[in-house]
Amino acid sequence: ETGMFTFDPGFTSTASCESKITYIDGDKGELLYRGYPIEQLADKSDFMEVCYVLLYGELPSPAEKEKFLSDITYHTMVHEQMSRFFAGFRRDAHPMAIMVGVVGALASFYHDSTDINDPHQRMVASYRLIAKIPTIAAMAYKYSVGQPFVHPKNNLSYAGNFLNMMFSVPAEDYKISPTLEKAMDLIFILHADHEQNASTSTVRLAGSSGANPFACIAAGIACLWGPAHGGANEACLNMLEEIGTVDRIPEFIARAKDKSDPFRLMGFGHRVYKNFDPRATVMRDTAHKVLDELQIDDPLLDVAMELEKIALEDEYFVAKKLYPNVDFYSGIILKAMGFPTEMFTVLFALARTSGWIAQWKEMIEDPTQKIGRPRQLYTGSPRREYIDLDKR
Numbered sequence: 001e002t003g004m005f006t007f008d009p010g011f012t013s014t015a016s017c018e019s020k021i022t023y024i025d026g027d028k029g030e031l032l033y034r035g036y037p038i039e040q041l042a043d044k045s046d047f048m049e050v051c052y053v054l055l056y057g058e059l060p061s062p063a064e065k066e067k068f069l070s071d072i073t074y075h076t077m078v079h080e081q082m083s084r085f086f087a088g089f090r091r092d093a094h095p096m097a098i099m100v101g102v103v104g105a106l107a108s109f110y111h112d113s114t115d116i117n118d119p120h121q122r123m124v125a126s127y128r129l130i131a132k133i134p135t136i137a138a139m140a141y142k143y144s145v146g147q148p149f150v151h152p153k154n155n156l157s158y159a160g161n162f163l164n165m166m167f168s169v170p171a172e173d174y175k176i177s178p179t180l181e182k183a184m185d186l187i188f189i190l191h192a193d194h195e196q197n198a199s200t201s202t203v204r205l206a207g208s209s210g211a212n213p214f215a216c217i218a219a220g221i222a223c224l225w226g227p228a229h230g231g232a233n234e235a236c237l238n239m240l241e242e243i244g245t246v247d248r249i250p251e252f253i254a255r256a257k258d259k260s261d262p263f264r265l266m267g268f269g270h271r272v273y274k275n276f277d278p279r280a281t282v283m284r285d286t287a288h289k290v291l292d293e294l295q296i297d298d299p300l301l302d303v304a305m306e307l308e309k310i311a312l313e314d315e316y317f318v319a320k321k322l323y324p325n326v327d328f329y330s331g332i333i334l335k336a337m338g339f340p341t342e343m344f345t346v347l348f349a350l351a352r353t354s355g356w357i358a359q360w361k362e363m364i365e366d367p368t369q370k371i372g373r374p375r376q377l378y379t380g381s382p383r384r385e386y387i388d389l390d391k392r
């Protein structure tokens, strides 16, 4: 009994960890960050404020919000020597490979922040990660397209600064569209945290050994990369492009139902949501706004809308409670905003760093936490004697 929710004892007895950060009701399609409904945060808040809420549990006062913002922007630059890491990668390296490597390497530059027993250093490490991950992500993109790195500008919003680092070039001024800035901030809010998903559990497990926060976040990035998890937004767009036209949708629906075919409808289904993913609902509206603002008539959105309609009416998907998830629409918006598909999961990792670090902080500050040690059910051979080679 927490006074707010009455958990089914059977559920809590199997829960892998307790947390006060994010609550999901998969049947109702409900998502709360520290008790605040995602729809209200999406409508009224901004990503920096959501980072504060995830980290500290309460909405900041105006003064607290201003100080948090200045504390974060203080750390937006990376050590100049870090820019040399990128030259070690092939130009066509997947940016998630770069993110895993460079984020993990932050530990070799910010040794002071690796002292997990010092509350101040834990806070600095958290702020450094939230502040530097957009800079590193934009550097990964610039490197891939052969353009010069763009330094952060602390007079821009978090989302605006990221768009500027991504798309501005020295030869021309870059005008940040307020609609795109708002859409970017919204995408960050919607992807910020999601309870004990695979990558968050990876961060907690890595952190439970006392590994430094940079290494833990690098581990989370590695896990998120998978197409069943954060890689689904990139996989979803690739699927929509493979479908190509509305008339080919039935062929792919049939493949998704065929158990002998490993094909899954990317952007559909969820381990927890057996109703609409509330993030997908917000994302759907944003997709239309961005495409209208950019005057983009993207045939892929037509395919996506028709696929969603057919899937929601199909008895197989209805029976299995397979609904569009957060990744279904995010790819369409990101493509419309000019991001290449291989950057989609990088943006997911960028936003999720706030949730990962909040979950890491909660775990580290729990005096009862011990090193994680998932148990196994042994199904191998019973004890048996060794047979010498010449007797086999």
Ligand code: SDX
Pocket: 193, 194, 196, 197, 198, 227, 228, 229, 230, 232, 256, 257, 263, 264, 265, 266, 267, 268, 269, 270, 271, 272, 320, 322, 325, 326, 327
């Ligand atoms: C994210 O955990 C999180 O919170 C993750 C996330 C976050 O914010 O961190 O929400 C982000 O990862 C969202 C999910 C993104 N992934 C995809 O969109 C990839 C496509 N989706 C599937 O791979 C799948 O739905 C999973 C991996 C997401 C969930 O798979 P499960 O656990 O097998 O789902 P399930 O148990 O509910 O499946 C029920 C049935 C199964 O068939 P049966 O064994 O009962 O015969 O539905 C089938 C599944 O095979 N199924 C699908 C399907 N997803 C599930 N069939 C076709 N297409 C799909 N997409």
